[in-house]
Amino acid sequence: MFGSVSTTPEKLLQMVAALLLFAAVLGIVLFIASRIRGKGSDRWIGYLYLLPVLLMLSVGLVYPGLRTIYESFFDAHGTGFIGIDNYKFIFTSGELRRVLGNTMIWVVLVPFLATAIGLVYSILVDKSRFESFAKALVFLPMAISMVAAGVIWKFMYEYRVDQPKVQQIGLINQIIVWLGGKPVQLLITDTWGLNTLLLIVVFIWIQAGFAMTVLSAAVKAIPDDIIEAARLDGVNAWTMFVKITLPSVRPTIVVVLTTIAIGTLKVFDVVRTMTGGNFNTSVIANEFYSQLIRADNQGLAAALAVILFVLVTPIVIYNIRSVRQEA
């Protein structure tokens, strides 16, 4: 039952077995809960209902989290204590500083651009005849996996050698050729961080739909009479945007920015699918994976995870506070 499976019936059987096992555990919990009677029984039922969850969270989240912090002070194989050397290495090695730098570029550009595009688009299509269709188009990238998004854009960026009779099959390079330029190995060229910027485009493409949806709701919540009054005063579209729309949705913008920033700090799939972190495009979450699996350096991977944790925490706290204030 816990062994390996290879045929479809075997897989399905193991799945059913797992679900039955789980149902049995749940059944025992509920059975005991239904037997607990008398004074103070409530308390015990409460603890019983929480028992499985607390067990899983302690073993699967709390312990591993603490353990990772501990392991970040050890060497590649987790055997020798090396103090803060892993952290020192991350902040001094050229390659890893590049990783940190890239992550910063991501976290500055993605939230602002995705939010700006999402906001502008949601205002442009607001109450238009095609609103729901127009929004679905921009939202769809959010629904698919980032691996799929990575493949879709890799095809956009595809490069073919610049020779007579060889045609470009990637749209971007074809446009460059149409404009009279020479095709570029887009994902390999790191001059001016070009390839990193191109990966960032992909993530903006994914996240704009999220920004659009949340901000659209906020834009619709602006009372009609305010807008009406401004119109009667002859306010033009731009003034309307700056003086009325923007201040009204400001709290929501903060929530969207921080939410996207959190997702951006953890970006992994896009980088891994499109460049594998090569050609100076790696970011913290990708480097974590590379160090853990490819370089087999557990200590360094742990330290990178801790840095990610430290970077995410203040944004999450700010995000939660903004959501609370808004509610």
Add this chain to the structure above:
Amino acid sequence: MTAAVPIVTEPDLEAPPESTAAVAKKKLSSPMASVAALIIAVLWTIPTFGLFLSSFRPEAAIKRTGWWTFFTDPQMTLDNYRAVFDDETGVNLGNFFINSLVICIPSVLIPLALASLAAYAFAWINFRGKNFLFLAIFALQIVPLQVTLIPLLTIFVKVDISGTYWALWLAHSTFALPLAIYLLHNFMREIPAGLIEAARVDGAGHVAIFFRVMLPLLTPALAAFGIFQFLWVWNDLLVALVFVGGGDDVAPLTLQLANLTGTRGTAWHLLASGTFVSIIVPVTVFLLLQRYFVRGLLAGSVKG
């Protein structure tokens, strides 16, 4: 893992009926605005459209000419889709499709069931330490996945379930709990206390109340979170990579697709059709269950 819940107001994609302001706006809004909206819509659609069209072009054509030449030289075939399900090409997506399903179903049902029990306890049962425990679980949402993966992998190796479905089921279920408990708790708190008290007066215990009163009312919340979790697991790459690695018997679709981009990065006929096989489920869910889907996605947008 997961943080705040930016459900601000109704996040539906449908347009509401027109107001007078909207009519006024329409008269005033410039054609520039429509053009700008159109440009963004086209930019957002073209990349997907290009690969989608390519997935129906013959292999030779994909490799030699751009997909836009389809309009001057239309050739269509289903060979690429046949190829990704074929044993001969070694892609075998059918196999990975099953794997993804087998991974997803328990990874959705288990946390949903456990989280509703826990959320019920937090919402409607009094016990000591309740507030502290709830806050602690809420706070766990900030833990990024990466922080937990190394020790979890060690544990899974020790109990010999690394590289099996069990590792993925356990990991995904655990990671889902903080957000699920938080969301379901918020939902349950809104159910009128009178309903619970009436049931108690009738002699119902906490088990009966949970099943007869709570569960039926909870359906929309369970659906929203269930869909979100399903797609999160379906689209996951990191967890599968770390716990399964290369194992073809367990690896999900995303992992196979990611591997293909590495090993057969120029086989665009396979990558194109493979991509659309992998997104058919999310896209269908999106189109059919848009309302739940958007709600769920927004609620859990910072998971991971």
